[in-house]
Amino acid sequence: MEIIIFDFDGTIVDVWERYYKIFKDWWNLDIKIETFKTFKWNTQDEKQMLEKMGILAKDEEFQEYKKFKRWALEEKQYLSLDKLIIDTDLITNIKENFIILTMRNNQNAFYWQLEYLGIFKFFKNNCVVLKPQGPETKTEWLILNENCFTNETIYIIGDSETDLNMIKASYTLKDKIIKVFLVKSGLSNPYKIIDKTKLPAEVIENVNSFLIG
Missing domain, CATH: 3.40.50.1000 (HAD superfamily/HAD-like)
Structure with a gap:
């Protein structure tokens, strides 16, 4: 059996649209989802992703983003994007x-x-x-x-x-x-x-x- x-x-x-929108909303970035996919596919380290995009996020700000992300990932407005x-x-x-x-x-x-x-x-x-x-x-x-x-x-x-x-x-x-x-x-x-x-x-x-x- x-x-x-x-x-x-x-x-x-x-779930690509959900993760992309959360990332984009918090960092207020004007990037296409294809760009996000390319970065994400190659590294799961989002701080490293930001650095590759030319954004040096402070540790405190990045921790705040992680809190926002944990909350947003299970909010209906973002879940509805799946x-x-x-x-x-x-x-x-x-x-x-x-x-x-x-x-x-x-x-x-x-x-x-x-x-x-x-x-x-x-x-x-x-x-x-x-x-x-x-x-x-x-x-x-x-x-x-x-x-x-x-x-x-x-x-x-x-x-x-x-x-x-x-x-x-x-x-x-x-x-x-x-x-x-x-x-x-x-x-x-x-x-x-x-x-x-x-x-x-x-x-x-x-x-x-x-x-x-």
């Missing part, structure tokens, strides 16, 4: 054999977004929302909830180091085969994630590539 664990942000939905990546016609093919595993501080805002995007009916009974606790958050959850998985093979579809780290659970869950697929639709370059972690994963174009494949 198999089960699929989907990440949400960057995997099920395109767009669906997943083809909902393909979801019916996998029936109940999947879960959405996401990290959000505001669970209510997450379920509001499902309604807003018109996908609540597909995912309402298959979501697990975790508080962000670092890059091992999802790995720790998987190990702690091993009894919930009678499945022999677990497929992880995501876009971040946190998703790729879940393969480490196989060191503990000896009876499980865990395979990770990193999508190109997220905020990070999947090849850089693999190179950094030295963990195995297959890189795919997007979530639909997996579902069709």
Whole structure:
């Protein structure tokens, strides 16, 4: 038996517009989203991004931006900018054999977004929302909830180091085969994630590539 664990942000939905608008609004920058994507794809260090744009942000100001960003990322005005990546016609093919595993501080805002995007009916009974606790958050959850998985093979579809780290659970869950697929639709370059972690994963174009494949 198999089960699929989907990440949400960057995997099920395109979050580029949300992150771009937050960055642009705070720093009052007149940049195109393509420029933001190029910088973000190459570095996750936003202070370094600013420096490459010729902006030397003071530490205090950058810390204020980070506070604003944490708040704004789960505000409806910014969440409403996200767009669906997943083809909902393909979801019916996998029936109940999947879960959405996401990290959000505001669970209510997450379920509001499902309604807003018109996908609540597909995912309402298959979501697990975790508080962000670092890059091992999802790995720790998987190990702690091993009894919930009678499945022999677990497929992880995501876009971040946190998703790729879940393969480490196989060191503990000896009876499980865990395979990770990193999508190109997220905020990070999947090849850089693999190179950094030295963990195995297959890189795919997007979530639909997996579902069709």
